[in-house]
Amino acid sequence: MLKWGKHLSVGNAIIDSEHKNLLIMVNDLSAIIKTKDSAALLLALEQFEHWLCAHFENEETIARAVNYDFARNKLEHEKLLKEFQRMKKEAAAKNRSWSGSTAKQYSRFLGDWIVGHIMEEDMLMKTVLQTHDYSFTPTGLAQ
Ligand SMILES: [Fe+2]
Numbered sequence: 019m020l021k022w023g024k025h026l027s028v029g030n031a032i033i034d035s036e037h038k039n040l041l042i043m044v045n046d047l048s049a050i051i052k053t054k055d056s057a058a059l060l061l062a063l064e065q066f067e068h069w070l071c072a073h074f075e076n077e078e079t080i081a082r083a084v085n086y087d088f089a090r091n092k093l094e095h096e097k098l099l100k101e102f103q104r105m106k107k108e109a110a111a112k113n114r115s116w117s118g119s120t121a122k123q124y125s126r127f128l129g130d131w132i133v134g135h136i137m138e139e140d141m142l143m144k145t146v147l148q149t150h151d152y153s154f155t156p157t158g159l160a161q
């Protein structure tokens with residue numbers, strides 16, 4: 019089970035709460051994977067992708083608002099989205115012949131990626147984010 023903790027805080031309430039939600043969603047995905055219900059899994063992957071994209075957009079909006087150079091972080095996001103779409107296609111192609119082992123790799127990959135990305139890449143924004151209020155909220159955020 020993935021769990022958000024203070025050591026993952028990047029100094030902004032919106033980004034932190036989105037990271038918390040993403041970790042919960044990866045846990046939910048892992049639970050769905052165990053049921054081997056491929057229709058439910060595909061739906062969950064779609065929903066996850068939606069929130070992941072919204073998070074990436076919001077993170078970029080906040081980074082720009084505090085004048086943080088987001089280029090490298092954005093590149094990592096794009097790489098993950100490509101990989102995620104490849105996984106989703108593979109999951110759809112497998113349909114009901116879902117074995118579970120590939121799926122388990124997916125949830126582990128997503129969990130490792132998110133935690134690794136928060137700690138190594140998003141964390142680099144912390145010093146700049148901390149020059150603003152923890153509750154700093156620029157306009158134009160995605161819901
Ligand atoms: Fe993030």
Ligand SMILES: [Fe+2]
Pocket residue numbers: 077091095135139140
């Ligand atoms: Fe990021």
